[in-house]
Each structure stands twice: as structure tokens, then as C-alpha cells.
Amino acid sequence: MKRVTILGSTGSIGRQTVEIIKRHPKRFKAFGLSARKNIDLLEEQIIELRPQIVAVLDEAAATELRRRVGGKIRVLVGIEGLKELASLFESDLVVNAIVGSAGLDPTIAAIEAGKELALANKESMVVGGEIVSALIRKKKARVIPVDSEHNAIFQCLQGEGPDDVVRIILTGSGGPFRGKRLEELRDVTVEEALAHPRWKMGKKISIDSATLMNKGLEVIEAHFLFGIDYDRIEVVIHPQSIIHSMVEFRDGSIKAHLGWTDMRIPIQYALSFPERLSSPLIGLDFSELGQFTFEKPDLVNFPCFELALQAARDGRTYPAVLNAANEEAIAAFLERRVSFIAIPQIISRTLAAHSPQNADDLGVLKEVERWAREKARELIVLLTR
Ligand SMILES: NC(=O)c1ccc[n+]([C@@H]2O[C@H](COP(=O)([O-])OP(=O)(O)OC[C@H]3O[C@@H](n4cnc5c(N)ncnc54)[C@H](OP(=O)(O)O)[C@@H]3O)[C@@H](O)[C@H]2O)c1
Known part of the structure; x- marks a missing residue:
């Protein structure tokens, strides 16, 4: 069972990652979730997935979420909260699905903490490519790209x-x-x-x-x-x-x-690597x-x-x-x-x-x-x- 933290769980990649976790409940458990300020959806995800901890970037939204969920779950706040969430020792895999260069600090925090990282946030590599790639080498980190093209290349490079x-x-x-x-x-x-x-x-x-x-x-x-x-x-x-x-x-x-034009394929591979799990997205008719x-x-x-x-x-x-x-x-x-x-x-x-x-x-x-x-x-x- 992999314990997964999804940074940006309320976004397009984040929501599809939630779907994969729900599809394979014996393989994955949501440990942590985060949002910028969409606490309505985050609250739904908390009720459904029962993570242990969440982080919200926006301070007012974090306060409101704390009021709604009471003391049942820890709510971290701000960029420091996101970095803490990215590096908690209880999670096995961090999915970085934040949009924009705001994803760079959590990427660095996850790698520094020795986490396996499924990286959708391409801006981390664009802005901080030199720092992040040096850190990956230093920590011998496992980083699996989620971006469909890079996930495809990653798959083509296996065994080469x-x-x-x-x-x-x-x-x-x-x-x-x-x-x-x-x-x-x-x-x-x-x-x-x-x-x-x-x-x-x-x-x-x-x-x-x-x-x-x-x-x-x-x-x-x-x-x-x-x-x-x-x-x-x-x-x-x-x-x-x-x-x-x-x-x-x-x-x-x-x-x-090759495959269907559907991000759930690369997301699932990034979560299950080095294994493959079953998926309904088969049967492409050439x-x-x-x-x-x-x-x-x-x-x-x-x-x-x-x-x-x-x-x-x-x-x-x-x-x-x-x-x-x-x-x-x-x-x-x-x-x-x-x-x-x-x-x-x-x-x-x-x-x-x-x-x-x-x-x-x-x-x-x-x-x-x-x-x-x-x-x-x-x-x-x-x-x-
Ligand atoms: N969508 C795709 O199919 C796709 C494909 C390949 C690569 N990617 C890459 O994946 C990343 C996410 O893309 P997306 O399309 O999923 O984005 P999105 O739908 O806009 O979702 C972004 C997520 O990040 C959160 N967020 C936004 N700004 C933030 C900030 N400053 N600090 C912390 N969290 C923040 C959002 O929270 P709120 O909901 O509260 O705003 C949301 O959970 C991007 O780097 C993108 O290039 C996406």
C-alpha cells in the first residue's frame, strides 16, 4: 500500500489522481491533500478519502476549513505548510500537481525529504531545473514525470x-x-x-x-x-x-x-511504477x-x-x-x-x-x-x- 500526498488535489491532475487512488484502494491510500483556496472541493475530498493532513495556501480559506472540519484533521497553511506536507515522513509518494512556479519549493522539499516524486508541475523544472536536477542526483531521488510526453519518454527509456x-x-x-x-x-x-x-x-x-x-x-x-x-x-x-x-x-x-489521449494513463503509471496496474483505458482501435x-x-x-x-x-x-x-x-x-x-x-x-x-x-x-x-x-x- 503506497501512502500518497497530492499537492494540488483540487486541480485537473489532482482530481484525476484522486480517481486513480479510488480505483485501486488496495494499492493506494491518500495521506495528504492540498489546495490554494478551493476548500469546498477539498472538504469533499477529505470526507471521501479521509487523509490524515491537508494544506491550504490561502490563510482565510485555511481558517474556514479548520472551522468546518473541526479538530478531526490537521490543516497546514501557507507555503510553509505546503513544504511541510511535501516532506512528511509518513507518505511514500508525493504527486506535485500544483500549477506554476509555486510548485518549485514543494518539489525541492519533497526531494530533500527523500520522497518518491510524481512530477506534473513542469514549471519546477523550467524555473529551477539546475537546482532540482542537481538535488535529484545528490539524493538519488526517484522522480517519475506525469506530463504525458515525459511520462512516455520515461517509459521508452526503461531498460535502456x-x-x-x-x-x-x-x-x-x-x-x-x-x-x-x-x-x-x-x-x-x-x-x-x-x-x-x-x-x-x-x-x-x-x-x-x-x-x-x-x-x-x-x-x-x-x-x-x-x-x-x-x-x-x-x-x-x-x-x-x-x-x-x-x-x-x-x-x-x-x-x-501510444495510448488514448487521457492523463489518467500517465498518472496511474507514475503512481504504480515500476509495476503496471489494470485500467479501463484499453482497446485503442487503430x-x-x-x-x-x-x-x-x-x-x-x-x-x-x-x-x-x-x-x-x-x-x-x-x-x-x-x-x-x-x-x-x-x-x-x-x-x-x-x-x-x-x-x-x-x-x-x-x-x-x-x-x-x-x-x-x-x-x-x-x-x-x-x-x-x-x-x-x-x-x-x-x-x-
Ligand atoms: N491538466 C493536465 O492535463 C496537465 C497535463 C500535463 C501537465 N500538467 C501540469 O500539471 C500542473 C497542474 O496543472 P492542472 O491543469 O492540474 O492545473 P489546475 O487545474 O489549475 O490545478 C492547480 C492546482 O494547484 C493549486 N494551486 C494553484 N495555485 C497554487 C499556488 N500558488 N500554490 C499552491 N497551490 C496552488 C490549485 O488549487 P485551487 O483549486 O484551490 O486553486 C489546484 O489544486 C501544471 O504544472 C501543468 O503544466 C497538467
């Missing part, structure tokens, strides 16, 4: 030697605006941008998929997770989203991971699927992808600045303050104003993030419609 890998091929659906030109993207609405053709996800990653920033963040995530140079990571658009990624080996063999197609990512009409690759190549604190400016720009777009095409403008101008530093110090990263958010907010005011 690192020297045999020639390249990683990350696939992407192309998002809801694939095939559109920049002029056509000028007036797209929040609703259109959130309507992903293949995946049902949280709002932030849905917008990242629409701008293609998501693929750029995933390239950085793959670089740090698998220790592979950027020039050996390729991205190909595969609109059917059945091949979740591929790895080419030096003898010319290419391994691919003759029904028809064709698989592939094309190059569109760098001209989706500038966020190239911005991410440039930040990745420039390294140091550029990826942290890219991420912070992106988070601010997306929040402003979701609030309908700026247009969809303002997102890359905000990011590129923030990057252009940045004086890079080494990214191996958490204090420096935090300060750089703070600066980048402030800079991006200034630009948002200038670009507000």
Missing part, C-alpha cells in the same frame, strides 16, 4: 542505457489554433483559447497549449529531467495525439509510447483511428515556442524570466486585460530587459522571478486594451 539515446522526439497536438495565422489570432477569445481539441486541462496549461509555449516549457523540462542536450530534443506536431512521444536509439530503433500525421511546429505564427527555445539555449536565469512573464501574461489574458497576441510581446520584452545571472541559487531565482513579474506587469499596463 543513456549512451544509446540519439534523440528525444516530443509530440504535440498543435493546440486549438493550429493552422491559423497571426492576424487571425488577434481577436481570439478566452473561451476559444481554452477549448483544446484533445485534452481537458487546467486553464493555465490550456493557454500554454494554444500559444505553443507548452511545447517550449516541455523541451526545457525534458532537458533537465533526462539530462539531454537541447540539440537532441526535437518537437513534432502530431494532431491526433495518440503517440505521446518517442526516443531514437543509436542502432536506428525508435520507441514510441483501424478506427485511420491516419497519423506529422508536421513541423509553426514558429512564425506562434512566437512563444521560439521564445522558449531561445531562453533555453541562453540558459542561466532566462528560463525563470520566461516562465514568470508567461504566468503574468496568461493571468492578464484570462482577465481579458490583454489580447492573445500580447502574450509573446510581454514575454519577449521582459526577456530583453533581463540581465542574466547564474541559476544555481534559489535566492537569486526568487529575486529574478520577482523582478520579471513586476516588469511583465508594467508591460501589461501599457498593453491593456
Whole structure:
């Protein structure tokens, strides 16, 4: 029986993780849960799963939850509460399903405490890749990626030697605006941008998929997770989203991971690794699927992808600045303050104003993030419609 802590249990990945735990009650038990402030859902999850401890980021929401659940369960609060929850010795596996760079501190806390980590929070690796990958090596931590592409690559790499890998091929659906030109993207609405053709996800990653920033963040995530140079990571658009990624080996063999477009497959694998458990998500009918197609990512009409690759190549604190400016720009777009095409403008101008530093110090990263958010907010005011 694995005791599981889910950070961000009220989100898209978090709720699907809860489903997996409920599907395999003899294998998994929810030990800890967390939310930012959605305590209505958190309370339901507490009643259903009976965890021993929860954490709530928002102080007022934590106070209200304590009032509702009485003394029956410990409620931790704030970022310190999240870090404590991530490192409690009673849990065997921590699932980090928090969105954004807020996930970095809990990622570090979980690895430092020697936890097995199922990592959905890609921003941890984008912002703190150097620190987190060094910590993983130092602690010999087991980190299983949840992101479908990285989970696919992780599965392809099982039983293979690192020297045999020639390249990683990350696939992407192309998002809801694939095939559109920049002029056509000028007036797209929040609703259109959130309507992903293949995946049902949280709002932030849905917008990242629409701008293609998501693929750029995933390239950085793959670089740090698998220790592979950027020039050996390729991205190909595969609109059917059945091949979740591929790895080419030096003898010319290419391994691919295929399956339904459903996050419960990689989540379950991350929970059950190294075993496989049964699932209703079997029976993919290839003759029904028809064709698989592939094309190059569109760098001209989706500038966020190239911005991410440039930040990745420039390294140091550029990826942290890219991420912070992106988070601010997306929040402003979701609030309908700026247009969809303002997102890359905000990011590129923030990057252009940045004086890079080494990214191996958490204090420096935090300060750089703070600066980048402030800079991006200034630009948002200038670009507000
Ligand atoms: N969704 C997918 O299919 C998918 C696929 C691949 C990778 N991922 C990655 O998985 C992560 C989670 O994505 P998601 O789509 O599940 O996000 P989501 O639906 O927005 O859920 C985010 C979760 O994190 C909590 N949270 C938000 N801000 C927080 C903060 N500042 N501090 C602590 N907790 C916070 C939320 O609590 P409240 O509910 O209280 O706000 C919620 O529980 C992201 O890094 C994303 O890139 C997601």
C-alpha cells in the first residue's frame, strides 16, 4: 500500500489522481491533500478519502476549513505548510500537481525529504531545473514525470542505457489554433483559447497549449529531467495525439509510447511504477483511428515556442524570466486585460530587459522571478486594451 500526498488535489491532475487512488484502494491510500483556496472541493475530498493532513495556501480559506472540519484533521497553511506536507515522513509518494512556479519549493522539499516524486508541475523544472536536477542526483531521488510526453519518454527509456539515446522526439497536438495565422489570432477569445481539441486541462496549461509555449516549457523540462542536450530534443506536431512521444536509439530503433489521449494513463503509471496496474483505458482501435500525421511546429505564427527555445539555449536565469512573464501574461489574458497576441510581446520584452545571472541559487531565482513579474506587469499596463 503506497501512502500518497497530492499537492494540488483540487486541480485537473489532482482530481484525476484522486480517481486513480479510488480505483485501486488496495494499492493506494491518500495521506495528504492540498489546495490554494478551493476548500469546498477539498472538504469533499477529505470526507471521501479521509487523509490524515491537508494544506491550504490561502490563510482565510485555511481558517474556514479548520472551522468546518473541526479538530478531526490537521490543516497546514501557507507555503510553509505546503513544504511541510511535501516532506512528511509518513507518505511514500508525493504527486506535485500544483500549477506554476509555486510548485518549485514543494518539489525541492519533497526531494530533500527523500520522497518518491510524481512530477506534473513542469514549471519546477523550467524555473529551477539546475537546482532540482542537481538535488535529484545528490539524493538519488526517484522522480517519475506525469506530463504525458515525459511520462512516455520515461517509459521508452526503461531498460535502456543513456549512451544509446540519439534523440528525444516530443509530440504535440498543435493546440486549438493550429493552422491559423497571426492576424487571425488577434481577436481570439478566452473561451476559444481554452477549448483544446484533445485534452481537458487546467486553464493555465490550456493557454500554454494554444500559444505553443507548452511545447517550449516541455523541451526545457525534458532537458533537465533526462539530462539531454537541447540539440537532441526535437518537437513534432502530431494532431491526433495518440503517440505521446518517442526516443531514437543509436542502432536506428525508435520507441514510441501510444495510448488514448487521457492523463489518467500517465498518472496511474507514475503512481504504480515500476509495476503496471489494470485500467479501463484499453482497446485503442487503430483501424478506427485511420491516419497519423506529422508536421513541423509553426514558429512564425506562434512566437512563444521560439521564445522558449531561445531562453533555453541562453540558459542561466532566462528560463525563470520566461516562465514568470508567461504566468503574468496568461493571468492578464484570462482577465481579458490583454489580447492573445500580447502574450509573446510581454514575454519577449521582459526577456530583453533581463540581465542574466547564474541559476544555481534559489535566492537569486526568487529575486529574478520577482523582478520579471513586476516588469511583465508594467508591460501589461501599457498593453491593456
Ligand atoms: N491538466 C493536465 O492535463 C496537465 C497535463 C500535463 C501537465 N500538467 C501540469 O500539471 C500542473 C497542474 O496543472 P492542472 O491543469 O492540474 O492545473 P489546475 O487545474 O489549475 O490545478 C492547480 C492546482 O494547484 C493549486 N494551486 C494553484 N495555485 C497554487 C499556488 N500558488 N500554490 C499552491 N497551490 C496552488 C490549485 O488549487 P485551487 O483549486 O484551490 O486553486 C489546484 O489544486 C501544471 O504544472 C501543468 O503544466 C497538467
